[in-house]
Amino acid sequence: MQNTSPYYVLVFVCMGLMLLNGMKKDKQLIHYLFAVFCGSLCMVGVQKISAPSIGVYSYLIGLFTCATCNMSWLISRTLFREHKPISTVHIAVAGAIAGLIMFNQTWHYLVSIDVQVFPDSQFMWRLKQGMAEITVLLSSSILVLSFWEALRDYKDKTDTQKLQAKIFASCYFLAVFNASILPKFLFIESEFQRFEPLIITSSALLIVLAMQLVMFLQKRAHSSVPESVDTEVVNSEDVSTAHKQTELSENKEVEPEIITGIEALINKQLYLQSNLKISDFAQVLAVPEYKISRAIRHHFKATNFNLFINQYRVQYAQTLLLKDEASHWSILSIALESGFSSLATFNRVFKSIVGVNPNEFRKQNNSLVEQQIVELTD
Structure with a gap:
């Protein structure tokens, strides 16, 4: 049986950061995006915690986990691009990924309660498989783009900007490595299930805290000093x-x-x-x-x-x-x-x-x- 206590830590930390950024008086675009991202990660933790007790209804909670990797990409662009970091195209791509995640969660829920949406179950299955592959492909691409945004034009950055890029890129790489590659070397499948809460929580918090640190460093660098x-x-x-x-x-x-x-x-x-x-x-x-x-x-x-x-x-x-x-x-x-x-x-x-x-x-x-x-x- 899984130990769900790491998920409580994830929910607690992300909820605190979401409230911290959402209640700022001088909110900017990055604060809204980061609050949504933290809220989505909160729902990931809530879904994992509640799954054993509410069963298939956890998939309905999963509908609100649709702003994870896609939102991290928008945050990365906002942090490391000065002019027009987000356009309609970027919002459309992030929205498409969110829609695919919601589709997958809805499909799991309908299958679990044995609802026949389509007369041909094979058609539904093929549709689900296709959507799942597209979701994985887009999500993987978005992860790469998020990492690349931090290192884009690295030679032209100032020393302060280089430090911020190093923090974000290194933490992002370590989080993805910790969640997807390292467990393959350390655990067999049965062991992975036991350590999955710790792996997911540590990876998510590494990204979240890196984002918050970069936001803090940028605010300190951009703030006007009265004696300046x-x-x-x-x-x-x-x-x-x-x-x-x-x-x-x-x-x-x-x-x-x-x-x-x-x-x-x-x-x-x-x-x-x-x-x-x-x-x-x-x-x-x-x-x-x-x-x-x-x-x-x-x-x-x-x-x-x-x-x-x-x-x-x-x-x-x-x-x-x-x-x-x-x-x-x-x-x-x-x-x-x-x-x-x-x-x-x-x-x-x-x-x-x-x-x-x-x-x-x-x-x-x-x-x-x-x-x-x-x-x-x-």
């Missing part, structure tokens, strides 16, 4: 210090050593460091922060430290957007490489300085290059 230069708000310490020194230093000449030091830090591309603050410049140059602020306002003619740094970051981003080797990079990758910690902030700052958002800038310059090529070939 990206926020376009002057650091509070910088403001207070500058105000205190204004009357004493506005009319004084900026020290040449400070100007030289700031220029040296800019040449070293220190502005590419994320969450950069004026205190970082002051610490490196071993001078008070108000002197850095005064040099930026009076010599470099920038309103504040944030604008000063963001101008260099945007210039660097423009060069990346125009490079052929970075043509396949996402806008998010460009933002992170340019020192921004938030895609929304990057788009806002870029548009305020250049006049168009990064995507439009890339398209305009690509169109200009194509036009010049056509003129040269005419």
Whole structure:
């Protein structure tokens, strides 16, 4: 007899994660998809637990297990594709797989209660066999696609994105290996039945927890840090210090050593460091922060430290957007490489300085290059 206790763990963990993501105030598409995925896995656990007591009616519960591998594919696309990760075609494919799963569960239920839906039972059997083969084929393909989504364009990813891809892909591979391949080497058929709850639960939880971890890492990477230069708000310490020194230093000449030091830090591309603050410049140059602020306002003619740094970051981003080797990079990758910690902030700052958002800038310059090529070939 099977030990169903692992299924209780599966239900408990997935229910908790489903509620956690479903109750978020700032829900995005990924949260809805993940909640549905966790709900489907909950129903898998409930079906396994209830099967011995309710018998054939467990197949009716199985109708709600139709969002497993197909939903994991949609989640994978949403996690690792920035622009339009899901289209009508993707929804249609996921819906088709869900329909096939529901058909199989319904067929098992009807057969179990001995209902003759079709006069020719052989026709029903052949139909069931065909549907089952299609379901296995599509599900296997979807599993491969989910794994591939994480590693797609791996060379073009940033270090943070590579870490996320490694976590997702490795856990996904281990889960599939643990559920389908490893048991063939370790157990005979009778033993497999005994360990099946543990195998299914461990594999499912490995994928679920990997997804949740990647979601957490992405949120942390994309979140705007209040003290960051990206926020376009002057650091509070910088403001207070500058105000205190204004009357004493506005009319004084900026020290040449400070100007030289700031220029040296800019040449070293220190502005590419994320969450950069004026205190970082002051610490490196071993001078008070108000002197850095005064040099930026009076010599470099920038309103504040944030604008000063963001101008260099945007210039660097423009060069990346125009490079052929970075043509396949996402806008998010460009933002992170340019020192921004938030895609929304990057788009806002870029548009305020250049006049168009990064995507439009890339398209305009690509169109200009194509036009010049056509003129040269005419």
